[in-house]
Amino acid sequence: MSCPRCGFFNFPGSPACVSCGTPLGHAAGAVAIATAPPRATSLQKRMRRARKVVLGTDVALETRTPRPSLALFALLPGLPQVIFGYNVLALVFATAWAASLALATWLFGSPFSPWFVGGAIGTHFMSAVHPWRAPVFRMGFRDRTLLTLTIYLLLAGGIYWPAFRIAGQHVIPLAVHDIRPNPVFHTGDSVLIRPLPASASPAAGSLVAFTIGNGAGLVIDRVLGLPGDRIQWQAGTWKRNSIDLGPGEVPLTTTAMPRLIDFVVPENALFIWPSANPYFGRFGDPIAETGLVSSKRIAGTAWRFASPFRRRGPVESR
Amino acid sequence: MGRFSNLEFEPGEERHEERRQEETPRDEKYYTAMARDAFRDGRFENALRYYSRALEFDARMGEAWLGQVQALIELDEAHEARVWADKGLEQFRNDGELLAAKGVAFGRLGDLDKAMELSDAALEEKGGSAYRWRARGDVLLARNDRNEEFCFSKALAAAGPQDAWEPLSIGRVYLHHGKWAPAVRHFEMATDRNSQGAFAWAELGRALARLGMAERSRLAFKNARDIDPSREFAPEGHDADPGFFARLAAAVRGLFRR
Incomplete structure (x- = not known):
């Protein structure tokens, strides 16, 4: 000049x-x-080349065209990346998310499960947040941070946490050790305990989990008699209300049985035959020794958790 | 690395420049001519610096702004080209060539919608040039659109039947997008029109090497070296075989490409 x-x-x-x-x-x-125009450093060039190899493009997200489909961010991990053309990254996010959820489900009840739930949340979060560098929101760093934090809280606090909280009210994960009410459970199976509503009672023949005190944890066994039922043991035959119990309900162990049992199940109690349960009688629980369990001790009905990702052998029957 | 670190010229270049200075005054026209020569000779770094020098004399030289953006694109610095095109457009609002160059930069970056918008805008502006059509073809190639041939034919027609630079540029566009056969065709056109262009022969050699025609590629490089012994035209370089992992990544990407 x-x-x-x-x-x-x-x-x-x-x-x-x-x-x-x-x-x-x-x-x-x-x-x-x-x-003089700005120039790329050799490191920048190398990074761009690497990004091009990995992602298929070296485009910076800041330069991408905003689209209305950005609203779909929070729905599925990997979807934002598909929208922006980061196909490989989309595959990575979607796979990581699905794998995390699958592992969390598979390991449900184990201490590792929450880690994978966290991984799923994290993947979901990262995938949703990643394209927000696009200028569609025209946000600065602080606003973007606040917004991503909000998204995280919405995802973790609004979707995942309630979902697992609700599920937790209905199921209590439990691993079977050595109690096998024939022919439902195997050792090592995962069991879900569905808590019963206060007014509800389990059906006769169903499996329930109950505490027996003394810190022995939950025990799973079959309900043979409901309050008011007449239970009889006569000449090697079990009867409930004078009707022979079905083969699936017949207790397994008949050793050391008295010659005659005949009683009516009292209110607020269930008749649960101990079968092969080693806890009965061992801890001197007067109710358990008679095969009666207080309704207060019933944690809920028990279901074998059949994970789709885990193969099991054929169910044994004894 | 600072933005001015590349502004120093190599000793040989300075001497060459000094020799020319004795003949012509050292002004923006002089540096623009130097830049144009360097650009058409494939010495894009030098072209960039000469254009910068020209702009120091006259910051409103549209050709220099455009040349810098084009040189940045050729140097595979599309990010910087985009930034510089924006800066140029602040001065030359709605300049068709700059819009087209910015579109090419966006196309190289992968934002194909934006690239197409800019290319449309460039073609709608008054005037017309071979570069706008070449840029359009570049964007279409980036979009995997098969109509790029039409745009390139328009560019060739606009440049004239004797112009050797346009087919060479089009060949480089094809080369960038991995279309070796049409690249060879255009490089051959360029060498037919100007058999003394070392850069065109070298580019033809590169494209032929990509096609697996090793002997013809070797001859093309030999021609380039014979014409300009001072430069090294290597058949291998940064654009040699990208390697197994790059090809694998490209194959995986291909599976998910629309």
Whole structure:
């Protein structure tokens, strides 16, 4: 640019005239214009090349065209990446999310399950947050951080936590150790306990989990008699209300049985035959010794948790 | 690396520049001519610096702005080209060539919708040039659109039947997008029109090597070296075989491509 005083040609952006020292920045209409374009460093070039190889494009998300489909961000991990054309990354996010949920389900009840639930949340979160660098929201760093935090809380607190909380009210994960009410459970099976509503009673023949005190945890066994039922043991035959119990309900162990049992199941109790249960009688529980369990001790009905990802052998029957 | 770190010229270049200075005054026209020569000779770094020098004399030189953006694109710095095109458009609002160059930059970056928008805008602007049509073909190629041939034929027609630079540029576009056969066709057109263009012979050699025609590629490189012994035209380089993992990644990407 030329000096307004002496006319000497100075480089654009010069603070003062090289010839006479007149400050050029204060000259009327003086505008400093950069004439050299920005250049990529070798590291940037290498990173872009690597990104192109991995992601199929070296485009920065800031430059992508905003689309209305961005609203679908929170629905499925990987979907935002598909929208933006990051196909490989979309596959990575979707696979990580599905694998995390599958592992969390498979390991349900084990201490590792929450870790994978966390992984699923994290993957969901990362996938949803990743494209938000797009200019569609025109946000600064602080707003973007707040928004991503909100998304995280919405996902974790609004979807995952209630879902697992609700599920937790209905199921209590339990691993079977050595109690096998024939022919339902195997050792090592996962069991879900569905808590019973206060007014409900399990059906006769169903499996229930109950506590026997003494810190022995939950025991699973079959309900043979409901309150008011008449239970009889006569000549090697079990009867409930004078009707022979079905083969699936017949207790397994008949050793050391008294010759005659005949009683009515009291209110607030269930008759649960101990079968092969080693806890009965061992802890001196007067109710359990008779095969009666207080309704207060019933944790809920028990269901074998059949994970679709886990193969099991054929069910044994004894 | 600072933005001005590349502004120094190599000693040989300076001497060459000094020799020319004795003949012509050192002004924006001089540097623009130098930049144009360097650009058409495939010395894009030098072209960039000469254009910068020209802009120091006259910051409102549209050709220099456009040349810088084009050089950045050729140097595979599309991000910077986009930024610089924006800066140029601040001065030359709705300049068709700059819009087209920005569209090419967006196309190279992968934002194909934006690239198409800019290309449309460039073609709607007044005037017409071979570059706008070449840029359109570049964008269409990036979109896997098969109509790029039409745009390139328009570009060739606009440039004239004797112009050797346009087919060379089109061949480079094809080369960038991995279309070796049409690249060879256009490089051959360029060498037919100007058999003394070392850069065109070297580019033809590169494309032929990609097609697996090793002997013809070797001859093309030999021609390039014979014409300009001062430069090294290597058949291998940064654009050699990308390797197994790059090809595997490309195959995986292909599975998910629309």
